Amino acid sequence: MFTRHVIMQLKANSAAEFTRTVERDVLPMLRQQKGFRDEITFISTDDSEAIANSFWETKEDAEAYNQAGYPQVLKALSKVVEGTPRVGTAVVSNSTFHKIAAQAA
Secondary structure (H helix, E strand, O other): OEEEEEEEEEOOOOHHHHHHHHHHHHHHHHHOOOOEEEEEEEEOOOOOEEEEEEEEOOHHHHHHHHHHOHHHHHHHHOOOEEEEEEEEEEEOOOEOOOOEOOOOO
16 A cells, blocks of 8 residues: 655644535545545644645555646645645555555565
């Protein structure tokens, strides 16, 4: 399994609208993407930052989403996010939720 993590600076007083936008607009888009497995979103305690982790079957599925779907997600979030989000990727090593055991190095 593969993951993308996106760190976003939220506009002032926009955390609630960010959450609504993810639920209403972003998650339905993600569910349409090949290989999408899950999305977990966090908001900092001061409501200034959001982190979104999406989980994908393969690296190729995540890369295809990055090219085709991610620009639409950015557009949907443009009213609540300022600046350019920072994106990172990784292979999932452990997950109790997804029942993934550590892989031998």
